[in-house]
Amino acid sequence: VYGFEAARAVVEQWFSVPASGSLESGFYDGNTRSQRILEALGFEKEGEGPRFARALSQQVPGSDMVLTRARWQARQGFRLVTRRLTIRPFRKDDAPALVRMAVPEVARNMSRIPPVWSEAGAVAFIAESAFRGVPGFRLAIEFDGACIGGLGLGGGPVGIAYFLAPEYWGRGLATEAMSAFLPSIFDRFPLSSLEADHFEDNPVSGAILRKFGFEETGRQLGTSKARLEPAPVITYAVTRETLKVQP
The missing domain is CATH 3.40.630.30 (Gcn5-related N-acetyltransferase (GNAT))
Incomplete structure (x- = not known):
């Protein structure tokens, strides 16, 4: 990188x-x-x-x-369009939607999202999420004109993360977003692999990651602003060669 x-x-x-x-x-x-x-x-x-x-x-x-x-x-922007979704940079007017997403079901599975989010906090999150052409950014997932979640790329080793508002779970939208996002990451950046993880009590995220060829690499403790103490986390990785592109 x-x-x-x-x-x-x-x-x-x-x-x-x-x-x-x-x-x-x-x-x-x-x-x-x-x-x-x-x-x-x-x-x-x-x-x-x-x-x-x-x-x-x-x-x-x-x-x-x-x-x-x-x-x-x-290539200076980052915008992807799928059958139902638009993946784009966050905008300041997405802040109210992010605040509404900061519910326990979402926050407890993320490290950076607090269980109670002020609009000012969401605006700061958006500002630090800007795409600058290198890993270390977040993008909004837009459905029917509304921000319903986010995708992120960053860290070291470089990894991905995503979240969706609970009312949009179970409709294949996370899989649809990742189907566009993951191949684009390997196209835009000279990465040989990507990492990801999820809390052990969030098995649905693991099922989505495995669809794309992510394989378990270990277990450790992770923290979340919405959890009182560290909790077990399962870590994964996928390489450029083992990524499974979903239709």
Whole structure:
């Protein structure tokens, strides 16, 4: 992720100059790390051919990549649309909906959501959730024009989290949101894996994670602002290769 952040800063600086045209780069065959970083930034393959490797003092096979200004600009936002949902950045006017979601059934399964949430607290949550092009953000789940939950990506190792208002449980909406969100994460960021967890007394979340290929990696204690004491948590991980994309 750090290599991606550094590369992103370089690209951001390049396109901050209005006169800058497309940006060219490339990678040597077998250097999948560089390939993933370039693809995550939006570079597209332009051709193949030998590239001079200074470390080897010789030509080696490689690929040429190019990033246009239009493609770079298109990746600065984060918006996904599914059959029933829109996944988008949180807005300040989502605060009242978040306050209504801060009920025990939701809060006790999340680490950051308190059991009683002020609107000012929700506004601060939204402000710190902003998408800035790197892991460490949250997005709203919108259904029929209303914010009904959220998705997040962050931490170290990088992991995902999600929540839905109770009145929308049992309708397949969490699965639908994750079906769009997870593949997009691996497309946008050069991550080899993602982590997730859930409290042991919330087995429904585990069932959803397993649909996407998440496998249990361990058990530990976790905390929630809505729980009086630490409680057992089950941890999971999925790799880029083992992710199961749901239709």
